Amino acid sequence: MSDITQRAVAIVGAGPAGLFAAETLLAKGFAVALYDRMPSPGLKFLLAGNSGGLNLTNALGKDEFASRYGENRDRFERFLTGFSPDDLVAWLSSFGVSTRRGSGGKVFPDGVDAACLLARWMDRLRANPSFSFHPGHRLVHISAPCTLSFEVEGKSVVVAPDAAILALGGASWPATGSDGSWRVPLSALGIAIAPFRPANCGFEADWPDALKERFAHVPLKNVRVFFASADVPSARGELTLTPYGIEGGPLYALGAAIRDEIERAGICEIRIDLSPDLSREAVSSRLSGGPGKESLSNFFRKRLGLSPSAFALLRYGAERSCETSSRVLGDSAQALRDPEVAASLVKALPLALYRPRPIEEAISTAGGVSFSEIDDALMLRRLPGIFFAGEMLDWEAPTGGFLLQGCFSTGYRAALGVEAFFRHGPSA
Numbered sequence: 001m002s003d004i005t006q007r008a009v010a011i012v013g014a015g016p017a018g019l020f021a022a023e024t025l026l027a028k029g030f031a032v033a034l035y036d037r038m039p040s041p042g043l044k045f046l047l048a049g050n051s052g053g054l055n056l057t058n059a060l061g062k063d064e065f066a067s068r069y070g071e072n073r074d075r076f077e078r079f080l081t082g083f084s085p086d087d088l089v090a091w092l093s094s095f096g097v098s099t100r101r102g103s104g105g106k107v108f109p110d111g112v113d114a115a116c117l118l119a120r121w122m123d124r125l126r127a128n129p130s131f132s133f134h135p136g137h138r139l140v141h142i143s144a145p146c147t148l149s150f151e152v153e154g155k156s157v158v159v160a161p162d163a164a165i166l167a168l169g170g171a172s173w174p175a176t177g178s179d180g181s182w183r184v185p186l187s188a189l190g191i192a193i194a195p196f197r198p199a200n201c202g203f204e205a206d207w208p209d210a211l212k213e214r215f216a217h218v219p220l221k222n223v224r225v226f227f228a229s230a231d232v233p234s235a236r237g238e239l240t241l242t243p244y245g246i247e248g249g250p251l252y253a254l255g256a257a258i259r260d261e262i263e264r265a266g267i268c269e270i271r272i273d274l275s276p277d278l279s280r281e282a283v284s285s286r287l288s289g290g291p292g293k294e295s296l297s298n299f300f301r302k303r304l305g306l307s308p309s310a311f312a313l314l315r316y317g318a319e320r321s322c323e324t325s326s327r328v329l330g331d332s333a334q335a336l337r338d339p340e341v342a343a344s345l346v347k348a349l350p351l352a353l354y355r356p357r358p359i360e361e362a363i364s365t366a367g368g369v370s371f372s373e374i375d376d377a378l379m380l381r382r383l384p385g386i387f388f389a390g391e392m393l394d395w396e397a398p399t400g401g402f403l404l405q406g407c408f409s410t411g412y413r414a415a416l417g418v419e420a421f422f423r424h425g426p427s428a
Contacts, residue, residue: 006031006130007422010148010161012139014041015178016404017390017411018167022125024415031130033161035150036177037138042118043176044169048363048404049114056092057085057408058401059105068402070256072395075371076406083412085405095120104237104249106401139168142185146385163385163421165414167407170365170391171196180365182392189382192370198362199255199396200403202240202247203268203353211316215241218309224273225250226348232257236276241309245353253398256366259356271348274314275304284343296336304346317349318342364403366396377417378410385421389414 007030011018014036022032034041048054058065062077065085069076085107089099092109097117100110109117125131137157141149146164150157171180183193207215218241226234235253239246251258254270261268275283283304291299296315300306306314318332336342359365369388373380378393380386389410397403 007163008033008161009418010035010159010164011167012036012137012148012164013167013169013390013392014038014133014135015167015169015390015407016042016045017407017414018165019121019125020408020411021165021167021389021415022131023121024412025418026125026128026131028415028419029130030418033132033134033159034125035134035137035139035148037136038177039135041122041133041135042114044173044178045118046114047173047176049117053102053108054114054117055102055106055108055399055401055404056099057088057107057405059085059101059107065402065405068397068400069395069406070397072371076395076397076409078376079409079413080405082416083409085401088405088408091408092117095124104400139166139182140185142189142383142386144383146383163387163418165387165389165411165418166392167388167390167411167414168392170368171359172198172362172365174360178391186369191373191380191382194367194370194394196359196365196367197259198356198359199259199366200252200363200399201255201359201361202242202357203245203251203255203258203262204355204357205245205351206354207243207245207316211312212243214312215243215309217242220246220248220272220274220310220313221307222276223250224276225254226271226273227254227257228269228271234273239272241313244357246351247357249399252363253400255356255398256396258353259366262353262355266354268353270351270353272313272317272351274306274310274346274349278304280343280347283346284339287339287342290337290339296333300336306346313351314345314349317351318345320352321345321350363399364391364396366394368392368394370394375417377420378414379417379421387414387417 009025009030010033011022012035014034022034025032066073066077097112098110099107137150137152140151147160168182169178220239220241224234224236235250237249239248258268286303297311300311315332318335378387390407397406
């Protein structure tokens, strides 16, 4: 067994994956030098915490949790076994932080924001004499056996640690330093990198001008989004109507399927259930008798609780259905006065989506270093001693705690891989 005491490990990328890998290795006796191109650590972590709170993980059961990683389900099931949502909650408690649970099983730190948690985290790391942080270092070259070249204020800095973990993120939110520029040095090594695609993003619906003005980032509460095909599960929550289209949690949960269908067919038609707590029959019953002299908008508000924006979307969907249906529906006002037709639209409003929003706006990205290039310990096969963690790997997951949990779990996995590398050598 090799002595690992004070072996030097470089970690490149000061997001949650890199920070947690650093903490794990320090606890095992390694010396850790953390590098980041930005002037301070955790900028994307901070931005995530400012967007609806710091949703670190989720309380779903093990099987359902792993399913949120799609085609990488089996792989992440192993990663989550190593560092689970319960382990993440226990880690928070080591800072004296308890958790609270939100809708859909989302888990948040209670009474502590992202900035405070990050400050405590960095204080803990800096208190270890074997830790050092080096901001303003942009990775520009990698060579064997484990040599990293950085650009620092226009000058070249070369380091040769005993091992390295690269945790450089994807290509969304580039202002935080997560711009995917690491593809250049890795591509130079011939490493297979799947193209980046936006994930957890909005989609464009090509509204008419009147709706572009009306849908000024207004909420569409308590809806269910689904596909006509039963192959894709539905997702429930709050959407946001925007001048370009639509975004929000239910759309993020189905985003990979929507994006793939757009890439295949140039369009993806989803369905929106505007009244998910009522059956189709119950909706039809509530709409029976018609609005009389009252406006349709007021009628649907009173009978179903639809907001003015929800009704505007319903009317738009009714207009499109009247244009494309083989049935004689008349105009949208006539269709919405028919309880059966209106109930069908309320429960399954069709909406065509044409494009995902630009990758720079996405919360996260799909694509990255192919898992075929690395072993189960997340080590690069062609350059033993170099490991990967976090979003720069080719995986994706919806928001709701699954993204950050994936970063923590892969950071932990890579750190264990480094330890095993020094104790036993490269795995087969």
